[in-house]
Structures are given as C-alpha cells and as structure tokens.
Amino acid sequence: MLTIVNDFLWSQILIVVLVGVGLLFTLGSRGVQFRYFGRMFSVLRGGLHHERGRISSFQALVVSVAGRVGSGNIAGVAVAITLGGPGAVFWMWVIGLMGMATSFFECSLAQLFKRAEPDGTYRGGPAYYLTHGIRQRGLAAVYSVLLLVTFGLGFNAVQSYVVATSLQASFGVSTWVTGLVMVAFLGVVIFGGIRRIALVAEVIVPLMALLYFLAALLVIVLNISAVPAALWYIVESAFGLEQAVGGGLGAVIMQGVKRGLFSNEAGLGSAPNVAAVAHVPHPANQGIVQAFSVFIDTVIMCTCTAVIILLSDVYQPGAAGVDGVILTQSAMGSHVGAWGASFVSVALVLFAFSSIMYNYYLGDNSLSFFSHDNPAVANVFRVAVLGLVFWGSLQDLSTVFGFAELTMGLLALVNLVGLVWMYKIGMRLLRDYDAQLRAGAEPRLRLEDWRDLDIDEQAWRD
DSSP states (O other), X not given: OHHHHHHHIIIIIIHHHHHHHHHHHHHHTTSHHHHTHHHHHHHHHHTSSOOTTSBOHHHHHHHHHHHHSXXXXXXXXXXXXXXXXXXXXXXXXXXXXXXXXXXXXXXXXXXXXXXXXXXXXXXXXXXXXHHHHSOOHHHHHHHHHHHIIIIIIIIHHHHHHHHHHHHHHHHOOOHHHHHHHHHHHHHHHHTTHHHHHHHHHHHHHHHHHHHHHHHHHHHHHHTGGGHHHHHHHHHHHHTTSSOOSTTHHHXXXXXXXXXXXXXXXXXXXXXXXXXTTBOOSSHHHHHHHHHHHHIIIIIIIHHHHHHHHHTSSSOOTTOOOOOHHHHHHHHHHHHXXXXXXXXXXXXXXXXXXXXXXXXXXXXXXXXXXXXXXOHHHHHHHHHHHHHHHHHHTTSOOHHHHHHHHHHHHHHHHHHHHHHHHTHHHHHHHHHXXXXXXXXXXXXXXXXXXXXXXXXXXXXXXX
C-alpha cells in the first residue's frame, strides 16, 4: 500500500508541481540562477569571513551542502541509472537547474523572515516564513511535524543503515561497531549546537567533495576518449532514443525527478532552515549562495557518480545485477583497482555523517518552533537521534525509508504551496536586490522598506 501511495504521489503529483514551480520562478525571475551564476562566487568570497559568534554565509552553505551531498549522490544516482537508465541523469540535471531558482526563493524568504535568538544566532525556515509571511501557523505546524519525522528521525536511521552495511561489505566491520562509533562522534558534535555543526562541516564538506570530484576526474582522464559517447548516451536515453529500461520514457523521467529531489532537496524546504542562520547584508545574498549549492550537488557531484558508473563495464543496460552503492563501488573498483571500492565506502561514510549532522539540525529547528528552545526537550531529542542512529545500523530499513519517502513528498507539497503563496514577496525581494545592484550599491536590506511585513527588526538592525 505504501509503495502504491508513494508511486502516485511522486509520479502523478510531485513531478508536475516541482517542474511547474521551478518554471514559475525561473521565468518570473528571468532566470535568476543563470543571471547571477557568476555573482555566486563573489558573494561566496565575501561570506568566507564572519564576525565572532555569527554563522557566516560560507558556513551556512557548507552545512546545507552537507545535507544535499550525501548517500543520494553515490547510492541514489546508481539507483536512478539502474531503474531509469542513463537518461535519468539528464532529468536530474533539469530538475537541478530549475531547482536552483526554487532554492533561491525559499532560502531568500527564510532569511527575510528569520528570528534573532538571545545568543546572537538566528532561527528560520519554512515554518517561520509560513507563520510570519502569510500568517499560516497551522500549515507551519504541519510542515514542522513532517520535517521532524522525515529528517530528524527517519532519514537519520536510514543514513546509519547505509553506512553500516557499506562498511560491513567493504571492510568486514560489524554493523554494531559502526553504529557505536557514529554515535560517539555525532554526540560530540550535536551537543555543541549549530555553531559546532558549522565548524565541523566547514572542514569535512569541502574536503570530501573535493576528493570525490578528483576521483571522478581521475576516471575521466583514464577514459577520456569514451567520455563524449557516455554523455551523449545520457541525452539519447533521456528522450527514449536509446531505451535502457522497461518502464519507458515515463520511468526515465520519474527516476530523474525523484532522485534529483532526493539529492538536491530544492523546493523541499530543508535547506532554508540552515540558510536562515547566516549573517548576511541582504536576504538574496544567501539565496544566491544556496542556489549554487544545488548546482554543486546535482550538476557536479551527481555527474561524478554517473560518469564513474557509465564509463565502467560493470553497468549493463536493462540487465539485472548490482545496484545502489554496490554498483558505484564496483564501477570505481573496475577503473582504479580494489582501493577504489574502499574509497567509495570512506566517501559514503563522510557524506552520510555530514548528512546526519544536517538532519539533526533540521529536527532541532522543528522542535524549536514548538518548544522555543527548551533545553530539556532539545536534550531528549539529541538522545533520541543518537539512539536511532545506533538502531538504524542494525536494521533492514526498507519500510522506514518508504515511510520517510512519503512524508518527504508531503513535506515538499506543503512548502511549495507556501512558496507560490509568497510569490509576490519573493519577486519584490529580488527586484529590491536587482535595483540596488543597478544603482552600483552593495545590496543591503533597508528596514524602512519592509515594515509592512512581519520582519524581526532585531535580526536586521545591524
């Protein structure tokens, strides 16, 4: 029953809504993700330095990349290729490029409606812009519950399971040992709050992304003559010109859209929870940075995995065989030898660990919407997350994943409804940013221009 509901939600509803909202924001903004692509780098350079006690734009970026870049980039791409053929990768690119616009607006709105905390940090995200932007606290409460169940609890257990089984297959490490080690390291990080998560992510995320990218680059160099054919194969399969799966073009598109959203989370409302904590002069600054994080995840990291798989002799179109992380490991091993499979396992551990940190923060932000940062509630949640991480390492979590997939789909629908509802506010924010740039100024939020909305002036006073 769960499978039937998920198939209907993803293949009949979310594909239309995600593509529709992505097109709405892309066309309405005149392609903001393309117009400001070059500016993404200058904004990012300006966000490398931060005031003491503040979360910088760069730190917020790496925390969100920690969530976007996870097992979906290794196992998810392999599943998409297995079930949808190489053409699914093309549709992952499409949903990623359109998702950059969606991410720009959801993260900019999260910044606009963020709330200042007593310790100098900020809180924000869909629950906050649904409450203060369109005064829909009931919708915000539904979103917060779905976010807590999906990321704070469900996906943490799933990530732990993926890591434990991968290390057992590659190195013979008992799953319970992996579970205990993850609990120990994770406990040290999450009990330090968002600042410690940001500091750890600032080291782990760029390192793991760079190493994985270099590994893919090595594969490309070793197979340089076959790269153009592999890329053309992706395009051919995307339009059914080279059919590689039994489900036809529909299966290709569905897998691309589904795995694309799983990977980059654009429109899901998860990244805005982290985007809101950054200290920036204008909300659109962080929107631009977060749009770039979608590009990193989908166009760069997912393509790395696709290239590793398609340039190997392990993947056989239409044939039953290995899938998921095992396919990626086997493909990497076929290119560079046995160490390649081990490297993928290590990369998966780092990706998953950073994702669990990110997932924890999303759950913590959901709880704060209800409990207003009650320390006792926060500590109970932290212990529950650590318990689920250990439990997940010992289980076969296909049912848990199926349930989390359902709640994630509902999460996306709630957030996308809110974003369309706030379309005018989002466009007003972008026009303000555009106008200040045309005037030759470095954009800043001027409070006097926004007093008709429920803005927390303390969060923007400096």
